[in-house]
Amino acid sequence: MPAMVDPTDGLTSFQEMFKRKIIDVKPCSTDRKLFLHGDQPAPGVMRLSYVRLQGRTVTAFVSFTPAEFIEGRPCFQAGVAVPQTHRGQGRAKEIVRAAIAEMRAGFSRAGIAPFWIEAIIHANNIASQRVAEATISPNRINVVDGNSGDNAFQYLMKVEKSE
Structure with a gap:
């Protein structure tokens, strides 16, 4: 069985394509x-990928991809990664919060809110569990990852329409 999806792979790929100017980014509102x-x-x-940058270097990355609807509303699975040299500075928590605020504003304007954010975190990944508990929900559900068969935790957050 394959391993759980590692957002660090997405960060690495994004960084390489961004440095080579294959992809571009736009500032958020x-x-x-x-x-x-x-x-x-x-x-x-x-897929929506949000980054913090220093020049053309990604210092924090979070990506959201569609997951199964919850209560008839769209759900987006979050994957966050921070380069090794920038870890331990709160960057993961900060970018998740900022990206969800941006999604809330944009999706509210588009009539998509409310929507859900989901994170599936490996049972052994304590650092990512702390990020999810601080940014998505302090509550978690024991699950088995569908890709790897590994024990994991699911974190869910309903994002309401902005005023």
Whole structure:
């Protein structure tokens, strides 16, 4: 069975394509130091990737991809990664909060809110569990990861429409 999806792979790929100017980003409306790249990794699959930058170096990365609807509303699975040299500075928590605020504003304008954010975290990944508990929900559900069969925790957050 394959391993759980590792967002660090997405960060590494994003960084390489961004440095080579294969992909571009645009500043977000709620935070001009947060940048967005939207793409379709597969037909009909929308992915939103948010980054913090120092020049052309990504210092924090979070990606949201569609997951199964919850209560009839869209759900987006979050994957966050921070380069080794920038870890331990609160960057993961900060970018998750900023990206969710941007999604809330944009999705509210588009009539998509409310929506859900989901994170599936490996049972042994304590650092990512702390990020999810601080940014998505302090509550978690024991699950088995569908890709790897590994024990994991699911964190869910309903994001309401902005005022």
